[in-house]
Amino acid sequence: MQERKEIERIPIGEAMELLRENGIDVGQEEAELIMEFLYNLTMIVIRECFDVE
Numbered sequence: 001m002q003e004r005k006e007i008e009r010i011p012i013g014e015a016m017e018l019l020r021e022n023g024i025d026v027g028q029e030e031a032e033l034i035m036e037f038l039y040n041l042t043m044i045v046i047r048e049c050f051d052v053e
Contacts, residue, residue, distance in 0.1 A: 007042060010035065 010018070016031045026034065 007039065009039065 012028055012031050012035065015035050016026065016028065019026055019031060019034070
């Protein structure tokens, strides 16, 4: 049985700075939504590609 691994989440301030450096200027709430979407997408890809339960 495999143990469930968690992906380390980037602090929102750091995420906002990374987005800003790439030309995407967003507020905290928008950055939180973007990061939550990206986290969920990452988990889906990991499950699909690596068959992790």
